[in-house]
Amino acid sequence: MHICDDCKATLQRRGIVEPSFEQIESWALHSLQDVLAKFSKTLDDFGLPTPSIAFDWLETNRLLEVEHDYNVEVLQAEVAMAIESLNDGQRAAYNGVIDVYAAHHAKVIFIDGPGGTGKTYTENLILNIVRSCGDIALVVASSGIAALLLSRGRTAHSYLKIPIALDRKSFCYIRKQDDLTTLIRQMKLILWDEAPMTYKLTFEVVDRTLRDLTNRNEPFGGIVFVMSGDFHQVLPVIPRGSRADIVSASIKSSYLWEFVEVFCLSENMRANDVVAVHPDLGNRTFADWLLCLGNNELETIDEDYIKCLDMMVLPPTDTQAMVVAIYPRLHEGQTTNEYLHERAILAPHNKEVSLINAMVLSYLPGAQVDFLSADSAEDMEVANTCPSEFLNTLEVSGMPSHKLSLKIGAPVILLCNFDPLVGLCNGTRLIV
Secondary structure (H helix, E strand, O other): OOOOOOHHHHHHHOOOOOOOHHHHHHHHHHHHHHHHHOOOOOHHHHOOOOOOOOOHHHOOOHHHHHHOOOOHHHHHHHHHHHHOOOOHHHHHHHHHHHHHHHOOOOOEEEEEOOOOOOHHHHHHHHHHHHHHOOOEEEEEEOOHHHHHOOOOOEEHHHHHOOOOOOOOOOOOOOOOOOHHHHHHHHEEEEEEEOHHHOOHHHHHHHHHHHHHHHOOOOHHHHOEEEEEEOOOOOOOOOOOOOHHHHHHHOHHHOHHHHHEEEEEOOOOHHHHHHHHHOOOOOHHHHHHHHHHHHOOOOOEEEOOEEOOOOOOOOOOOOHHHHHHHHOOOHHHOOOOHHHHHOOOOOOOOHHHHHHHHHHHHHHOOOOOEEEEOOOOOOOHHHHHHOOHHHHOOOOOOOOOOOEEEEOOOOEEEOOOOOEHHHOEOOOOEEEO
């Protein structure tokens, strides 16, 4: 009854004047089912009972409802504006995808471009075109942060139920009776962002699964499959792997690559926009330097050192002086969310990060509140030899510290995929 507390009022608003306990409990289970469906889970996965009463207005495929829940007129207006702003490379990629989509042809396409060339902009335009026609376009990404930049983006492993341990016979955990299978069979396009960082077997597992679910022996079950990313950036991580191991794990080494048509983006739109407003910032110079670095075309001092741009100056050796240089108005209380998110200090070790965080936080106005973890050992023998005071001093990689100090207005990083659909993913930056 504690969980069902608000369900009675909800049912009354929907026309059931005096709902029974069975109706209230069933509605609560339906509500839990909706929440779990966002994470591709079911009540049965957690040993919960199915609702004993089926409400007529709920007997639909919720995944289909979500993918059709768009304002077509708004999408068409956005498309009309965006198409006019495409550069030549973006337009070629856009036309390549839309032509095969309109012709209902099976095709695998890769949009390749360094950061700032407008991949995300082009991808969202492609998604809007498909959705404005009333068709379904699924968008996933290799990481939560990349998924946030795309309309209705989700992480690939979460949405497609990809197993963690892979081999050449693996399949995704999708049953043919699932709502997701119904969605896949109606799908016209799948877009996968940051594809180069994903192990090739992952794509092969998805390909194998889609062929099985759609009963079509074509790449990815005959669905137009669009990948994007930049091979200059993060490639699959192979523990203690050699360069050959990493190349072998890349999508380019998969049997699927022979079906791929590549479109390249080269014009750095991000630098163009900034230089137009601030011509003295040198963003174009930095963008060109970064591209040469990725292509191994830079002038080197010797084989061990890379010659950096003059604009990349060394910071002050004194930490406090560096903090004041990066956040000059912080101690005056003249800070806004925009002021904070325009600045960051990067450090290679957690020790330096903790020191700088404490220093910056001390400059923020307002009262500081300390939150402490509840560290204790379940094993009594360990508890006797490792008191909580000792456990509190441990700094474990991947885990938050024992003490979390916060102030109103302090930026923080979320450490879990709390609710990806509303943008709360591992790595999301938030303001207290």
